Amino acid sequence: MTETPVPVPLLTFWQKVVLTFRRRWSDSGFWYGLAIFLLWPFAIFGAKVGFRGGEHIPKTGGVLLACNHVSGTDPIYDVAFVISHGRMPRFLAKAELWQTPIVRSVLGGGKHVPVYRETTRAANAFKDAVAALERGEVVAFYPEGTYTGDPDFWPMKSKNGIGRIALMTGVPVIPVANWGSQDLLPPDGRPHPFPRKRVLVAAGPPVDLEQWRGGPRTRTAMDAVTAAIMADVTKLVADLRGEEPPAIAYDPDAERKAG
Template sequence: MPPELTVWQRIEATLRRRRRTSGFWFGLAIAVIWPIVLWGTRLGWRGGENLPKSGGALLVGNHVSFSDPIFDIAFGTAHGRMPRFMAKAELWDVPVVKWVLGGGGHIPVYRASKRAGESFQGAIDALERGEIVAVYPEGTYTEDPEGWPMKPKSGVARIALRSGAPVIPVANWGTQDFLPADGKPKMFPRKRIGISVGPPVDLSEFAGKPLTKTTLDAATTKIMDAVLVLLEDLRGEKAPDRPPYDPAAAKKAAPGIAAPADAPAAPGTPVGEREAG
């Protein structure tokens, strides 16, 4: 879309186009949510040229708010691509929500289930159809006290290496101010939302290797390192020199102390290696 168009004009044009291709309920959800979101935020987008114009690609980002998918959809569609998110399968049992997700072509994730492998295959099938599949490897919004990415799950590397699709890193920042963990949107004053997309991550060193835990962990680390570089730039500061925050380890280290509540897996959450069987 021409760069001289405002964000509002891009979104409006995108809405008209996507209503024809993504189903009534998904189009309606976008039409209702986006004007509210854009009215209460100021969007700052970088790296749109790194989003492939065609063909399958895995969009991998950090997760700081449950509103991340809304803004990542806005970014993708304004640049000509509609991301398909991986979302927990239970959402397909919720009235209206299931129609929105189904109409948008999103991918159910069967966590801790014998059907978990279907989630991987669903993502790979979508990539082979030329779709953009969005994944948040942390599994939920970060519990890191400083807002940096948590320890990721390696399912994202399994999908990337099995599919061979390009992996596009994306950093989200500011969405946690618009929709904090308490679930109450804060639109005043208008929040600055930053999204930065980088070039494909080079995973050629892992090509042809067995998908062992060592290989998957190394590939996942490389992917998240690319996301971290983008996030540092958005935040204007360096990440602390320490391992990623591990919520499971934190709970074990502090028995009897209430840890941050486990949020349900948000759209974009991959199944873990154990769950895939």
């Protein structure tokens, strides 16, 4: 039987948030912390939120969260999920954003992680993500890179950046499923707050990557690790939806070539 996500009691949740920030305000940075406090009341009170599996997030040490992406509100609910279980997540963002003064202050103060997409060496693209994990941070990664292109919002085939990071660091990779946020804020950017939507976030146990640990970091290995991670994410999404996923994940590259 699939475990049902536990509804988040609003008062209890808010107490946890306040207590966490009292302990971790220096970790969040002023602007990141302020953004959370300003956005969360609308997000939490504007939806029926349910969490499951937070015990799988390690209490200490570097950990990589692999999250599916169905809505622009996913980071808000993923932050809520992680902080309510005692950790402070960092997100990956393109390095160009660090060149914008105000945005740079928000991202830098929150210890978020730049991705160097224009580098000539693939390993260098994620050097700061590797450094963050090695110093014990929780790094949230959306392997799809953008909202899923699957017409039914199933996770799509992902590029192998997350597989590369997992092999380089050896940290636990925790699958995280988001569901329902696409009803609140679809990818077209037009919110639908009424009636109140049900938004669910679930985490699973670490992805079993032992067969690749210590082996060569070839493209084949990174592709296989990425596929294993996305398979676990997809299983979690299927649990939340109570449906069977497609036999073959939507492939945006194949779609572009066909077009």
